[in-house]
Amino acid sequence: MLISMTGYGASALSDDNLSINVEVKTLNSKYLDLNFRLPKSFSEKEIELRNLVSEKLQRGKVVLNIDYVNEKDVELKQRYNEELFKKYYMNLRKLADRVVAPDTELFKIALSAPDVIINDQSESLSEEEWAQLKSIIVEAIDKCHEFRSREGAELQAKFESYVKSIADNLEEVAKLDPERVERIRTRIKGNLQKFVDEENLDKNRLEQELVYYIEKLDITEEKVRLKSHLDHFMEVLSANVSLGKKLGFISQEMGREINTIGSKANDAQIQKHVVTMKEELEKIKEQILNVL
Template identity: 55%
Template sequence: MIKSMTGYGLSKLDDKQIGLSVEIKTLNSKFLDAIVKLPREFSDKELEVRNMLSDKLIRGKVSITVTYAKKEDASPKVAINENLFGVYYHQLEKLANESGANQNDIFKLALQMPDVVVNELSDEDLEEEWKLLSESINEALGKCDAFRISEGSVLKQKLVQYIQNIQSWLNKVNDQDPKRAESIKEKISQKMSDLIGLENVDQNRFEQELIYYIEKLDISEEKVRLKSHLDYFLQVIESDQSQGKKLGFISQEIGREINTIGSKANDAVIQRYVVSMKEELEKIKEQLLNIL
């Protein structure tokens, strides 16, 4: 099963007392890179939220935004520390007078200063609301994971097609290889004939050198290994877990064999096939960047 690292999940809860919204967005990244935005009431739960993201999403660039609001008909659970508010207000007013700054926002700023607004939710209230929030987060995570699976199925189809294209070009390399060996033999014989004449060549020595030269250009092992890597890639892509990193390592081995075939081929036709295989491999590498 292939999972994309691109995902989206949204969960909403709306009852008589509170309104909750959890939005999760994910993009590709080598590691888990999470941006967590929680309401002040649940700021101490950030580590738990990060652990939930890590367990479900594994890796990727993740953004989770939680909005939380009390309903108008819900009894307020906050208090204003009026003495502290007065201290902040007068200090800000003094600074504004001394610097000639605008005083329009002093009230708002003083109200937002630390410990002015005191949360009076009991531990039981907070635990109950955290339970609701964690359920909403899990629901959003489930939707995000389903989105990733859906996107992954599309990526899987593309990857399978690219691998099949490489296999098709490899089959053409197999068809051309015997012709290549014969062509090399004819070229060398012609060169020898042009230089010194074949009648002046020790045929036994010539055959030995020719075999040695052709063996150096032999690509049989590379073709077998490339076929094996292609089969293994398709095997891994069908596994129960999404294994983007493993597929990345296999694609590196595929590239190594393709490059070796190209460097040893000494044949214009096979070189064209190699270029086509490299084009398909680049498409694979590009898609693998977004696979979990």
């Protein structure tokens, strides 16, 4: 069962006082790459959030975005150091008078001066708030996982189609191969007879040379290995877990055998099928990058 690394999930909760919106977006990546966009009060929960995400989504570039508004919380979140503010403001007024500058912005400048604003915002959530939020986050992650599973099912159907195409072309190569070998044999004998008198031709030596050149161009082992790789790919494809990296390694081995068949075949008809197999393999390699 394949799982894609591309996914999306969203969940929300809204009542008279509370509004929670959670979004999870994922893209392909070699590793688990987490990017959280959280309110500051959630900082202490980041490790737990990472565990929640990694347990379910495992790998990929993950963006978790949380919008949290609690309208029940009406306490002031900041205080002001009035004495310090006055000192800043008076000093700024003196400077402005000396250079005959307008004082319209002095209030804002003094208010933003160091240590004038005292932040009293709580940096933590209550257990009740966290439990409520956690359930929404888990729901969004689950929806993202379901999205990835649906995408994975579509990818699996594509892979099966690509592998079947390669297997069909490999069968055609196997049908053409005996004729190719015979053509090579005939061509070599013909070329030798052009330069060597048939009476002086050593028949045993000729057969040895024919065997030598035909063995160099023989693709029997490559055909067997490629068929084995295709079968292995289908076995992994139907496994209960998603094994994108393993499929990637198998596709590399498939590529080596296809390339060797193409280089050793030395035959125009076989080369056409080799080109088609390469095209299908490129589709596999491209899509595997998105498999968990």
